[in-house]
Amino acid sequence: MELFDKITELKNEIIKEIKEAKNLNELKLAGEKNLSKKSPLNAMMAHIKDLVGEAKANFGQAMNKARNEVTEAYQNRQLELSEAEIKEKLSKEKIDITLPSVSYKMGGINPFYLIQDEIIDIFVSMGYEVKEGPDVETDYFNFERMNIPENHPAREMQDSFYITNSLLLRTHTSPAQAHAMDEKKGEPIKIICPGKCFRRDDDDVTHSHQFGQVEGLVVDKNINFGNLKATLELFLRKMFGEKREVRFRGSYFPFTEPSVEVDISCMECHGKGCPTCKGTGYIEILGAGMVHPNVLKMAGYDPKEYSGFAFGVGIERVAMLRYGIDDIRRIYQGDVRFIEQFTRK
Amino acid sequence: MKVSLNLLKKFVNLDNLTPTEIAHRLTFAGVEVESISSLASGTNLVVGEVLTCENMPDSDHLHLTAVNAGEKYGVLHIVCGAPNVRKGLKVIVATDGAKLPGGTIKKGKIRGHESEGMLCSLSELGVDSKYLSESQLSGIEELSVGKVGDENVLELLGLDDVIFDLKLLANRSDLYSIYNVAKEIKTLFNKELSLPKFEMVKGEKTNFKVSSLTSKCSQFSAMVVKDIKVKESPSWLKDALRSSGIRSINNIVDIGNYVMLLTGQPLHMYDLDKLPKKELIVKDDIEGDFIALDEKTYKLQKGDVCITSNNKVMCLGGVMGSLECAVDDNTKNIVIEAANFDFASIRRTSIRLALSSDSSQRFVKGINPNQYNEVMALTLSLLKELASAKSNSEVVTYLEKKYESKVITSSTKYINNRLGTSFKDEEIVSALESAFIKVENNKGELVAHIPDSRIDITGEADLSEEVIRILGFEHVRSELPSMTLSVGKLEEKLLKKRMVRNYLRGLGLDEELTYSLVKESEINDFRILNKEEAYKVMNPLTDEHAYVRTNLLPSLMNTLTYNVSHGNPNLAIFEVSDLYSENNRHIHLAVVMHGNDNRQGMLSNVPYGYFHIKGIVDGLLALFNVDDKRVVISRCNEKEYHPGKSAEIKVDGKRIATFGELHPNTLNKYSLKSKDVAVLEMDLDALFNVRTSAKKMSVVSKFPPVNHDLAIVLRDDISSADVIKEIYKVNRELISKVDVFDVYRGEHIKEGYYSLAVSITYTSLEKTLTSEDVSSLEESIIKALENRFNAELRK
Structure with a gap:
């Protein structure tokens, strides 16, 4: 059956030609030559008219098979070549993947605001309102309403920046307590008041004539010192870690009674003693107490019926402790190399 | 307040208590011990005697000595540089291994000579130089006590003392008294007290007169003591004062200070024979010069508390005595004053004259108003013991009104x-009683009698503090408030400030934070949005921080x-801050961009300019849903800004921001070399208060939009914003978007004109727009622009 051999021979030749096409162009030419109706393989079909019966059928089948094989070979080669072509094209498009990106970084935040926002968020989660009092205060609110009567040492000119005899830059956020009580007119209160404060201190490593505080005030019937204790423990552990020990020391503020200083176990040494806590194992973190009956009375709350607690946290102090900031002036200097170190807690 | 434990020990038993324990307990009870220090320290010390002393051959000041240091140490060879070292001197020897405040002493060679220790001065043992005489400071200590071989050197010298520095808060003025510190120890540790008891002074009747013509003196007592001898105080008294930080002067002054130290009551001593009249009258209406003990002249003014005799000022009450009647070495007879003055007046005078003393400090904090008789008795007994006082008068007292001890009712509930x-x-x-508060208890209803020294306890809240500071805060149940x-x-407004801050970050x-107090020149700079008068601080610390910024x-x-x-030229920073001026509070935002926006490092150096800052303004307006139609942008004519590259924004007719690049003068003023600066100041209150209607969805068309570009030539003074507005006007329904994509000046465009290319998007909610629809719209647009601006289609 030399006819069949011829088909095979021709088919093999064509497949070889297809496989040897070096690029898609050559392949296309080979295709045009061998896959068209007038291709040498198709020309073999002329022989069918010389055949009959089974031979004719066999011949037809052999031709179909050969054509299919050729088509398949063509398609395979086409795939191979186009893949290679894409590969080669892409290989030329290689970039240095370590070059700098287009920056979509969040801007830096002054650690002062980082801490202030964090304190606010903790108390908001505990159901507190947040409200800012004014930086410029009357001495009536800054002192008298805080149970610091005239002639009290804290009212000395040397400690406060006065604008007129009765107007000054507030020396603490505590007057916000009096404002809150005046506004609530006898209703229960749960509020924090963040803000800027000012004292006549020369600026140095640890002192600043401007500084921030967050004041807290809760007033209702039956508020007791234990409520203050629990609230501060919760806050301080959220702020400084669940493992912090919290301790209370007797202290004095004119507007609270009893008054306490609150310490937490040192986050560096966990109470063993180290340079951060000056060897004591504890760090003083805020002042607090039960609202003095006079402060309630002046705001129209009957101290026989109502009681409350209050606390004040220094923002810079917390920021300095948390981030190991060595000089409070850095916070106000605005060097972007400093600011950009801080993005989130 | 410095408290000497040696002194304290005389009045309360401190056995089995370490200084650290005492300090810890005091601190937790609200009496902070700021530091614990030793008056002096040193180990391996011994009393020695210089046997031989020769000059070192090759030195102009060193000596070679042989010192007999007793049986244990034998004879030591020591090199000593002190000028007063000599044969026969009894000295303090620090032997090999001695730990002194300055370091450890070790055997060694000095210039080739063996030295087996050190001969010490008191400052080398850590004694503060203010307690040492000139000769003590310039050489080694010359011992008069002890014998060779004694090792308890510090004790021999009364230097074995531990000093507490109490940081007393305003409420515990009672603790400016050693007696009361001893009581506090008894309260906290339940240790035995041994306070002396004093009977009322018995003395001769006297015609010495005391009185007060001012309400600033509530009590004034005097006692005349005769035939005293002024001399040096005994060493126990000198040591007690030294440990308490007080210099010894003579026995009379020292007794006054010692009594004050023990009781908290300041005393004043007058030389009786120098008083113009046998009287002391308190007045507060005297003006004129006053020569004080320190030989300086002070100007008195009305309101100062003056102690007068025959109308002459003998003492500035509570602050300082006059030179005229001061006790001196020849004084024979004295008058002792124990009084109580209004603390506020004393403070005002003391501050005005910059005169502060241990006495004035005690008056300023407030003293026990009802112990003057005991104080006089104590003083008299010391004068008899130490100044051989022969006779004394009774105590004569002026009292404004009879003092009544405080009684507070409360309940355990x-x-x-x-x-x-x-x-x-x-x-x-029992907690209250341990604090010397006598309590009548009737089934929990309490009547508390407050000791006179505790002027801080005025109400039942104070009683609760006493209880908890004594029993301990650990007894408080930790329990969150049970509120609604x-x-x-x-x-x-805080929420909106946060939105702005988060957006910009x-x-x-x-985000920056800067000082609210600024210097005068800053008040007048960029004084654009807020022109209100700035608050000026009456008492600024420096000119740098003298005004409240506006x-x-x-x-x-x-x-x-x-x-x-500082080498950070490329930056973009902002601050949001409240500003205060007369009766007003504004919230402002400032933004400053400088150098390059190099978001991809050095690969993309786009200089910051007008359009960066305008982008922030647009972004903020969008953030607060301010409708474009209500916003008017116009040139900003403020001197700080670049006249051609700056703008102001008005919303509903109110100016809320100015922004843009800067005038060269401003760049100079801030020492800026680059002109790539863009700044913004915005009145955030105004932005926050822009009323916006409730947000409702607008339908998004399901038909495809058609884009067409248009380039027109316009006169230079016509702004793109006006053109865009005019285009929208042609058909608000179908013209959905107009974007500028090119602005061109130069070749092919005549001088004074520019080409503006815009891309217009047409969208219909009802159908797919045909090319005929679009052409007809475009024609109307071109016609409108021709009519309005004389615009020409660019060819």
């Missing part, structure tokens, strides 16, 4: 409720200058 504790009645009562559930929230800008940009510009001069 109140105290437990306030504290969140469940102390038994007996626990509360409330929704935590930021007030609206999201853009990559750094605008924010100057502060941020200074931050920029700081950064540029």
